[in-house]
Amino acid sequence: MRHVQFEPRRALRAARILAADPDDLPQVFTIIESLSWDTLARVARRMQSSDAGRRLYEARPDIVERLADRAALARLPEGSLGRAYLAFVERENISAEGIRAASEIGMTNEVSLPPDLAWVHRWMRDTHDLWHAATGYSGDVLGETALLAFSFAQTWNPAIALVIVIGLSKTTSGADRGRAARRTILDGFRRGRRAAWLPGQDWDALLAQPLSDVRARLSLGAPPVYTKIRSSELNAAA
DSSP states (O other): OOOOBOOHHHHHHHHHHHHHOTTOHHHHHHHHHHHOBTHHHHHHHHHTTSHHHHHHHHHOOOOHHHHHOHHHHHTSOTTBHHHHHHHHHHHHTOOHHHHHHHHHHHOOOSSOOOHHHHHHHHHHHHTHHHHHHHHTOOSSHHHHHHHHHHHHHHHOOHHHHHHHHHHHHHHOOSHHHHHHHHHHHHHHHHHHHHSOOGGGSOHHHHTTSBHHHHHHHTTOOSOOOOOOOOHHHHHHHO
């Protein structure tokens, strides 16, 4: 049976809070929980349409334990996806466990997901920062919005579209900066359309692979060049 998540008023309340504070990560998960409609069911169906995706869907791996082991990641080859992921989370001062905790704070709906869709949600959440490392977007507000545009092109999740609108409102003020930010975000969407379908990838198996090979295999192209916009800059301007 299709599982639908649709609470627009709750999503809009969270959106107002997120617009005031782009670092309030639990609000992102509240929006995702409230406005994703049938996205998880669609992702689950597509995963089962390929051999690799079906194996993941049936095994339902938990990648957080692997990503939390920074000593093991540091032993991976220089230039590998795993090392790039480690550099990303250390640079941004984040962790897979912290993102999971933010998700648990933000997702408070009393209606629980079926086990298979709950795993799809966890997989999308827990691999998000691997998408950062693979695509080359940083964790600044503009980089995050561009990666969400990439994600929207891959999943057509209406909740992600709302978060992108918030990101656009925060990053496109000023003529010159606004044009550059819009180009970066639009390029994220275009890259998502061209790329292989990332939800169905075995990310654990890719960690030890050279990042350049991963980008070629997934048709990601070269990492983007853009001027980062940090939330601290936006707060100072406000």
